[in-house]
Amino acid sequence: MSDRSASSQSTDSTADEPAENISGGSDGGGAARVFEPATADTRAERVVDSLGERYWQKAYGGQDAFTCLVRTILSQNTSDVASQPAHDALIERYDSDGDDLAASLAAANRETLAETISSAGLYNQKARMIAEAAEWIVERFGSAASFDAFVTETDAETVRSELLDVRGVGPKTADCVLLFAGGRDGVFPVDTHVHRISRRMGLTPPDADHEEVREALEADVPPEKCGFGHTAMIQFGREFCSARTPACLDGPEACPLYDSCDRIGVTEETGSVVDPADAT
Known part of the structure; x- marks a missing residue:
């Protein structure tokens, strides 16, 4: 052995x-x-x-839905060990002052965001995905908190369908949000x-x-x-x-x-x- x-x-x-x-x-x-x-x-x-x-x-269940979405995007095509430091750095830079995280990332400079998450690999592509997802949430729901309510309170198929329309969100990413934020069985x-x-x-x-x-x-x-x-x-x-x-x-x-x-x-x-x- x-x-x-x-x-x-x-x-x-x-x-x-x-x-x-x-x-x-x-x-x-x-x-x-x-x-x-x-x-x-x-x-x-x-x-x-x-x-x-x-x-x-x-x-x-119980995770913040937008934070979970960001974390899952960062994990794409890399290991959790590599993406975790990127997630921690992103939270420290953009979520440390108590502002709405989606609003902060929607307004973020793309180059600075990419540099912040560079340890996750494919950082330019992921920075674009995260920023566009943040912009969608701000436009569609108004805030990360309202998006969280949508994920936890709306039927799973509707949530999944809307998430799959967002650039960079595939079935695994949508399902992780449903599972870890929405707490959905099945x-x-x-x-x-x-x-x-x-x-x-x-x-x-x-x-x-x-x-x-x-x-x-x-x-x-x-x-x-x-x-x-x-x-x-x-x-x-x-x-x-x-x-x-x-x-x-x-x-x-x-x-x-x-x-x-x-x-x-x-x-x-x-x-x-x-x-x-x-x-x-």
Whole structure:
């Protein structure tokens, strides 16, 4: 077993959720939720229950909606570890005097904003996305507080539809706002980890796109477990089921979900790993 796998297996169900995560960790809103494993009706639910025996079990919600939107945009195409300092720097510069954050960012100098968030990568593009999202919120809702009320009080499909009309907001970003700010059960955001793992395990078709994976998981996982399933599957991807070197290459004992996985695209005998869609 590799050192990586041995270290990863030291994690247990008492572990705190990492702060370097779009969910914000233990201080990011939401509350502990307890569900009983071994009562699952679908294979996807059984996988989520297994993750619940290893990681935290949590319900989400309570984050400020605009702050969550900004944080999610910053996380696009980079790691949480890289985007967190950018988020902290942005908040310190534009939200330290108590002014409305959306109004501050709508009026911000784009070059200064880009410099502030440079650690997140693609900073010119992200600065434009954030500024335009702020302008939309000011024009459409008047303030970040009114946008927060819209996210928490309006039906989820309407919120999702309006968010998807904003430049830089894709399905994962919209779903993260619904989950972490709106506290909506039944929302299972699909990032690269969730997309890869669900197809590799055989929970969804190997050629399913992000939206098809989302629809399948939301259909097969009870609403109250979807948010936890999203964050725990990301953590499982970081610790065990990486894109190029999944733990199963070290043997069955290296992965806690080995017996639940079809390992589509992974050939243990040769060490070959391909995207499930490319597996023959």
